[in-house]
Amino acid sequence: MAVPKQKVSKSRRDKRKSENSKVKPVTLVECPSCHEMKSPHKACMKCGMYKGKKVIETEKKQKNEAV
Ligand SMILES: [Zn+2]
Numbered sequence: 001m002a003v004p005k006q007k008v009s010k011s012r013r014d015k016r017k018s019e020n021s022k023v024k025p026v027t028l029v030e031c032p033s034c035h036e037m038k039s040p041h042k043a044c045m046k047c048g049m050y051k052g053k054k055v056i057e058t059e060k061k062q063k064n065e066a067v
Helices: 010-020
Strands: none
Touching: none
């Protein structure tokens, strides 16, 4: 079993903890098919495309939203 060679000082431990708990800004990339902003490595929520294929069925007209 791997054992730590040296004790991690309070300062170093707390610095690591604060670095790992930071709130990072949301990363967005442009969808290659509809040019909307979307999360990387995820299907586009607007057109449902991922890697050139339609993976999610999206509504073309949002008529149900008015009800
Ligand atoms: Zn899209």
